[in-house]
Amino acid sequence: MFSGILITKDDGGYQARGQGIDESLLPPGDVLVRVSHSTVNYKDALAITGKGPVVRKFPMVPGVDLVGQVEQSSHAAFKEGDWVLLNGWGVGEVHWGGLAQRARLSGDWLIPLPAGFSPRQAMSIGTAGYTAMLCVLALERHGIQPGDGEIVITGAAGGVGSVAIAILSRLGYSVVAVTGRTDEADYLLGLGAKEVLPRAQFAEPGKPLGRALGRRGGRWQPYLANLCATTRYGGVVTACGLAAGMDFPSTVAPFILRGVTLVGIDSVMRPKADRIEAWSRLATDLDLQKLVPSATRWL
Numbered sequence: 001m002f003s004g005i006l007i008t009k010d011d012g013g014y015q016a017r018g019q020g021i022d023e024s025l026l027p028p029g030d031v032l033v034r035v036s037h038s039t040v041n042y043k044d045a046l047a048i049t050g051k052g053p054v055v056r057k058f059p060m061v062p063g064v065d066l067v068g069q070v071e072q073s074s075h076a077a078f079k080e081g082d083w084v085l086l087n088g089w090g091v092g093e094v095h096w097g098g099l100a101q102r103a104r105l106s107g108d109w110l111i112p113l114p115a116g117f118s119p120r121q122a123m124s125i126g127t128a129g130y131t132a133m134l135c136v137l138a139l140e141r142h143g144i145q146p147g148d149g150e151i152v153i154t155g156a157a158g159g160v161g162s163v164a165i166a167i168l169s170r171l172g173y174s175v176v177a178v179t180g181r182t183d184e185a186d187y188l189l190g191l192g193a194k195e196v197l198p199r200a201q202f203a204e205p206g207k208p209l210g211r212a213l214g215r216r217g218g219r220w221q222p223y224l225a226n227l228c229a230t231t232r233y234g235g236v237v238t239a240c241g242l243a244a245g246m247d248f249p250s251t252v253a254p255f256i257l258r259g260v261t262l263v264g265i266d267s268v269m270r271p272k273a274d275r276i277e278a279w280s281r282l283a284t285d286l287d288l289q290k291l292v293p294s295a296t297r298w299l
């Protein structure tokens, strides 16, 4: 038996409960991991509360990421005792996830715990941090450099936003943090933002093309639509989240008249090489001391 959170949906309704789970119930996989840490990500909160259609198979152990030590492996890349890290691949959605003391997984989904991170540190930034780095890498791949103008980050006080601010400011970019929680301004300035703006300023429907403000990067609508409309000529916007909703009430104007690029960011199905690159860049370009640790410890 091991402890974990189990989500069930039956005649009794939708329930998430911490409980003992029999190891024989673990789903198939070629690597058994003793989970040491996991993160409570946005998606995990939706899964646990049932507020979003994240879980697609019941019963389900939530947790879209984990770090742990291999207990058994028939996968060529991993052996007993190795420390491994997992983000995504439908874990916590269609395959039992990280919010439990054991996980049985495909070795193809795992990467070695990156050098420079303790298990706790890796999961204190979790999938949010890894996704923030995927956004930064996308800006770099599209040629955006620190001198090109401001980067606007929405959802700034959240997991993805906080890590993105810390990375980009350390790399020398000028970061404007947009938040609904202006009482978090000191935290955001401490992470490296040079300015904090209230979310409400970006919430009203705007013109198809607004006054160009900078080479801005945003993450969701109506903020996403407004940021695309006010991004400087040749600028890049990365989009990974939907906290404000799924709609995208924009026009093609920013793309065809200003050459703006909108880059979609998916962390779940990313190829292994991208994951390894993102985590190795997190090890060098993120000052962990700036972030509030939020890892969940499973003892």
Ligand SMILES: NC(=O)c1ccc[n+]([C@@H]2O[C@H](COP(=O)([O-])OP(=O)(O)OC[C@H]3O[C@@H](n4cnc5c(N)ncnc54)[C@H](OP(=O)(O)O)[C@@H]3O)[C@@H](O)[C@H]2O)c1
Pocket (backbone or CB within 6 Å): 041, 042, 043, 127, 128, 131, 154, 155, 156, 157, 158, 159, 160, 161, 178, 179, 180, 181, 199, 240, 241, 242, 243, 244, 265, 266, 267, 268
């Ligand atoms: N594409 C992917 O692979 C991927 C991976 C990870 C996360 N995500 C998504 O990215 C988003 C952020 O994740 P996270 O881990 O940073 O979550 P989080 O820590 O919960 O942060 C979400 C932030 O969104 C802002 N927010 C909340 N409600 C909002 C609303 N109604 N309108 C506008 N902003 C609102 C808040 O920021 P302020 O308080 O600063 O305003 C909040 O802190 C989520 O939608 C998540 O599902 C996607």
